[in-house]
Amino acid sequence: MLPIGALLAGCAVFSLFLLLQGKSPAEFFALVYRAGFGTAFSWENTLSRAAPLLLAALCVALPARLGLVVIGGEGAIVLGGVGAGFAGVLLSGEPAGVALPVMLLAAMLLGALWIGAIGALRHYRGVNETIASLLMAYIAIALMNHLVEGPLRDPASLNKPSTAPLNEALRVGTIPGWNVHWGLAFGVVACVLAWVLIDKTTWGFAARIAGGNVRAAQVQALPVGKLILSFTALGGAFAGMAGFFEVAAVHGSANASLAGGYGYTGILIAFLARHNPLAIVPVAILLAGFEASSGLVQRRMDLPDATVLVLQGFVFMAILMSETLYGRFKVFAPERWRTV
């Protein structure tokens, strides 16, 4: 209820922003609809963009169920991409059935280590996970730049330093009948699995207790440290998986395009979905549609393509502000108003 209100409020403020520039909000949203959801082609475009967003949002939502605000999924995506790209180069002679799983595992492992390290810093050293994850994302991007411009660079990549291009056999294809790569299916399955984990298993229940009140979890002698490590690592593994698909299905090699901001859009999606993995699916598709439209908006309305980022920014502000409204209104929390 509130997230939808926040989404609308963000759009309303954004409309004012457009009006100030003499542009028509109606035209803008009509274009977004056309570019994102109007035709079969635009749907395919949107869904392809949704794949990494689903996985990036899980990297925020899973730790969030333990009360941790991890905003550095971008780092895990980037390192996962480099890992997948490098593994792909090493295994270029192997059959896809061997090489692709290894590449995927390498990407997930790197992502898990990166975000899991943030969980470990939090649990063992009391380091604020939000700041740590943000800063470590910059370290990850710098590491990637170092690797693709240095030791892992393909001498043939001149303008855009990259790892060597993947063997054609090691590229992930599209889902049969659609022009959408397999990352979407993996992303949706990952969301469902995450939901099952949180809602249907004892391990997820323990995590919800720790997220609901860590003192209560400690008094119940629940293994809070293990929960933090496993949930941050799992979130990181999903983000690493996003990196794998970016390399193996989209770019064909690891390069600076990996730091495309999916990790940051994922934060917005997770918050809009209130960290519910099932809600992440529609929200990610909606936001992917917004992003898919930026090119058309730029051409038709003569607006810079960053305009869509401005919209995202307004929506995110509205979401964060709406968090303080929980329990303030009778309609949202009627039970709180019963006693004095």
Next chain:
Amino acid sequence: MSTVATKRGAIGVETLHMTMRFGGFTALDDCSIKITPGSFHALLGENGAGKSTLVKCMMGFYHATSGEILVDRREARITDPRAAHALGLGMVYQHFTLVPSLTVAENLVISREDAPRIIDWRAERADLQAFMDRMPFQVPLDQSVRALAAGEKQKLEILKQLYLGRRFLILDEPTSVLTPDEADEVLSHVRGLCQDGVISVLMITHKFREVTAYADQVSVLRRGKLVGGGRVAELDHTDMAALMMSDATLARPAPRSGMRGAPVLELDGITARDRTGLKDIRIDRLCVHAGEIVGVAGISGNGQMELMEILTGQRPYRSGEIRVKGAPYTARRDDAQRHNIRFLPEEPLHNACAPRMSVSDNIAFRSFDRHGGFWLSSRDMRARASDLVQQFKVKTTSIDVPISALSGGNVQRTVLARELSGEVDLLIISNPCFGLDFSAVSEIRSRIMQARNAGAAVLILSEDLDEIMELTDRVLVMSGGALTYNAATAEADIATIGYHMGGHA
């Protein structure tokens, strides 16, 4: 200097047909109560009886739905606390509102609404000294508040109100943080001020002893209605309890039965850092046997919270050993489950529940992984929750509402249902009845007694000495991070306990 009001002396306050509704809930129902000038008026009632609502209406925090208030026999419109202050009404809250790092003098000056931007300390200091000299009791002006004992702080809170020119004071459970001696001292000063006609006082309290010993008038609220009261001299404790209690009969604490068994919990030579990291907690020896209740008395902040944390595994200890039934205890979940160890931390909503999770989920905290499986069985959880909610008479509209929607007593009942169901060998409790109403308290105490009689070893850490004296078989006193006193409760002497609580031993 304009703060010390030009008009002095006690004033009376009277409410007429005051009603306060929150949505459909009537917190205060046609309440007419009169506090005459110079009287020491006690306000009794269970939790949720409307005491706080009534004084908040007087102080302008709430605006009554209907009804009037007379201050000094004139009708008054109190729109906010500032207006109440202007009329000479003041309130001393349950918890201190002083700035610990400042001195007494600085605390007094900054409390003034008209404190000047540039303070002439020399002049203020002289004024304050003159003010202190007029008062029947003093607090050293240059002392930093942090260094004051709790009783001194409470005296300072009252002095502050007098300094601000208040002529009618509301005291909200003023002795809840004091030792019995400190409480007696503070209250006798308050009574003196009333008798001298300096102030009138309305005191919210739970303690009958204080009403009988110090107040002259009493009013009793129940479910928002004024149900009785009068001159304290004409009422005894039974009358007051009868007025406070609703029709429900009190559960008597179950009589003691059974024999003391083998040692269950043993602590030897435990040392750990305290909360501030500056001092040490030292427990040389603590032993709780099966079938006995051991109480640890003490003023809060003397290491009880740390002891609880050590036992729950939340605080590492440097040396020493904890044994349960003779085996070293690690505070791991399987360990706690194997030995049937249960914890009831204080403020259960804050320390033992996830407020936003449902009643049913909260009840499942201890048992959800008992079967050792991977999948959560929500059907079993719900069935168990419905069963326990009924057994422990938890009042809730459904087991699916967030537990934070329940009243304090019902949250505690829910936690008891979770922790006391099944076989219990060791029960560790901290302030089980803090802030709970009368009927919840007696019920919870009888549950604890039942667990003891069934052979559980029970350790209670409590700030409420009456509770310790009523429940325990053996009493210890914790002071300065160590256990300083140990006696059978039947032979223990309150004065000696109080002496140790004050850290004089």
